[in-house]
Amino acid sequence: MARNSETDAVHYHAQALSRGLNVLEILARGRSPQTIADFHEHTGMPKSTLVRLLSVLDREEYVVRVDERPAYRLGHKVQLLSDAYVAQLDISQVAGHYLEELAGETSQTGNLGLLDGDQVLHVCVREPDRALRYASAAGHRAPAYVSGLGKVLLAVLDADEVAAHVPAEPFPAYTDRTITSLAAFQRELRTTLRRGYGFDDNESSTGLRCLAVPVSVRGEVLAAVSVSGPAAEFGLEEQKRYLTVLGRVASGLAGDADVVAVLEYLRSSLMRSAIEPVG
Secondary structure: OOHHHHHHHHHHHHHHHHHHHHHHHHHOOOOEEHHHHHHHHHHHHHHHHHHHHHHHHHHHHOOOOOOOOOOOEEEEEHHHHHHHHHHHHHHHHHHEEEHHHHHHHHOOOOEEEEOOOOEEEEEEOOOOOOOOOOOOOOOOEEEEHHOOHHHHHHHOOOHHHHHHHHHOOOOOOOOOOOOOOHHHHHHHHHHHHOOOHHHHEEOOOEEEEEEEEEEEEOOOEEEEEEEEEEHHHHOOOHHHHHHHHHHHHHHHHHHHHHHHHHHHHHHHHHHHHHHHOOO
């Protein structure tokens, strides 16, 4: 009898926890405070059960009662959990296996990048297992205007925003193929947006080519992913194959909640740093 009572108690607490988490998820998806009637409609739970759950969550500061209906919103304790969740994520770990897949299937270096001012910051890199390869590492930066990644990230901006992310004209020429004027670069960005991928064709370094595609989340380009390697290995047939793999990897990255969370956090941090006054 005692054992059955213990089992029943464990089941009761597990069910209560599950129901409490369900309530928090409803609040997280909602755009406004939710009433007891709203929760009942979403879950089918008895209103008496919902009152008890919300009372506990309110006391523990995971929800806040905002009026006399009563209606509730999320409390500050949820933010503590959110911050801890993102802080524990390592972009190299959560995105690394996607980049390893990319490097392994293409035999080229895979890069995941974010826009940071007039540069692209490589936040995750994986190199193929071969002697001849493009060498890079997480933390590497490159001018956005000579990068396939940069072209993808800048192509979605309004034309009048692009000037803030490129140097003064004429742009420094790294090779005889480097685009050095804003007008020509704007044309390149329109081409990039139309075809859906960025291409660095010996523009940053002679003998190096790079193909990049966007990592889009809810219609917004959050990051870009690319392959870079010897120009001779980026013929038309190879490019088609690389783009197929890139598209699949980009979809995987965009569909991974951990990857999206840490990319959003990193991008937000970079944007804050760009607007904070110095000194």
